[in-house]
Amino acid sequence: MTTELSPATELPPTPDYDAWPIEADIETADVTPRLVTVRWSDGRVSRYHSIWLRENAGDETTVNPATRERILDLSRLPGWPEIAAAEIDDAGALCLTFTPEDIRLRFHPGWLRAHDYDNAEDPEAPLVPVTLWNGGPDAALDSLDASGLLDSEKGSAAEEAILAPALESVLGKGLVRLRNLPTQSGSLETIARRIGPIRPTNFGLLFDVKAKPNPDSNAYTSIALPPHTDLPTREYHPGLQMLHCLENSVEGGEAVMLDGFAVAEALRERDPEAFDTLTRVHWCYANTAKTTDYVWYSPMIRLDDRGALLEVRIADFLRGPLQAPFEDVEQAYAALMTLQQMLREPGFAIRFTYAPGDLVIFDNRRLLHARDAFEGTSGHRWLQGCYMERDEIRSRYRMVQRAGRVMRVGAR
Template structure:
């Protein structure tokens, strides 16, 4: 069940355990739950998170109060569990705050609650050459919000999916991409055409093989999702290859911690230059999140500038860089298959490295269309669909 009291959010919070008692201390209150857990809440935190209409604008559900406008030594006059099971606090300055127990439990910061909350967060699923590829049907994704959600969860957790049954008219990709959010435009356009051409401004627009890479590592923020939709694929060759960059980074961390650390700490410059633009970004190949987990891989050898590291670091960087690339070539990590007309890859561009075997343009036409959407839009869409 969900508790009935209003909270300053668009989500609902299940009543995991009822509040039983509350005890006031000098700078905090101690809340005891029916399941025996005890959660401390500092006065500053409680006042900062008051959900009342004075502190939060009810239309946007965004905070109006700034904690600096409240006395630093504020304290409650009365604390109690009210008749509806909510934590009610009457402050000495005359303000009253009332906290929904479902919301309060979801945001409790005692050690047990924080560990529990972290354990409940989505976890990416590492994969290798034995991946069972998540495949979805275009019409179902377009028509059924539940199928859409399952597709997006696979994108979030696995980082590589395929959608089949898409019309092969140019521009058809736009409709399914917009089921997630707006498309991120780049210097290659809103939609870009992947086909061999004489005046190519990227190796992607040739018949060469492309080594495993992420797109646009030359940007401060690499695109989160990449879509590649096959319109025609009659040429010999051109198979798609994917590896889970997170799985390779984890394997390197276990095998050679010093090499892993070098790729996390020594920045590399990536460059994307043509006749009309010049993009450059200096960043490590492996990025970690606030908890020390791998959150991003930035890699494209054909878009890399000369290494600029100290004399002491240069041998370490080359050893680590060579090992990482060598691991991407190991068959145990590589998922390879051919994309057929009407099929589309959609993958996490900041995790899943992709490659293409060389193809023979004289043997037939090969035309893919692609686009990008940022990872934030994926995560937002999932949360909205879930609530």
């Protein structure tokens, strides 16, 4: 079978919606049946397996052009895809003939270079390097003027100029404060949707943090809240939280933020045994209200399968009865108290007072937030909040990066 090729003066489609600037040209392509060795104009050498190339072609036997999702099922090919011939065409694309299908497919050099798994240092590296931070009296959170956000067109350069640095702070440091936003009740929903969909919970799409009668959470009183992550009682607790200040005229109620990853790393350094215990023993997290009953068991500090910090799950007022193996119990409580003492160290905390129009966006599986008690009769303190997943920030940030690549390709 031979498929129709796009004209050799044009670069072929890629299996995605992205734009891939040409960083270097393909100079030569040496093939064996199952391997292509590409030599680039800047001297880099990249090897690609024939089967990898076959399934990552951008043509319509491989990818549905309407969705850019794969339609090829490798297991239905008449045999292992091998390469019979290779050439670099006039457009600079790599053109390969595969057997036993007898199909010629073209590959975009920018895309190939960007997906060079032979030379990739860490393909799973975070989009923005994770920067741990300490607090202390001189520490301040990244703050940005977002007054033009809601007037900007969606996807416009003006919107990206506000969102790009904000997303970068959230991805790298775990938080950002946007300032000078509207103070209308409900405007948080419109603001949040500029980034992505909101995750609703039993507290609503948006929740109001203010002292109220018959509270179903300590958050809805004027008492101090210790450093915590929200909803650790869920199997998958929300990756992001947004708190939007509509009113703040009370005395007290100062907000506190801590980098839970910095605290965890400090614990690993100071007391490796306590750190290990908190990554191992499952605690019970429970939010058993009058009409709902959420319970989940998890370690307090979780690492991913590469040993990097994945999340902290800390909320003393939402811990249920520990149900750990008998011999772990005292060790678990000792580690817990060591951690709790560290959480009170002023050197970890950033303190600030919310002003109306402030929106703090933070990684709820990394940052801990707390507040001082406030005098409920001295004025009003009203925050509206919502949750979102980390995926939404990452997706939005990738779109910002893609827009930058599209501009670079367009400028060529």
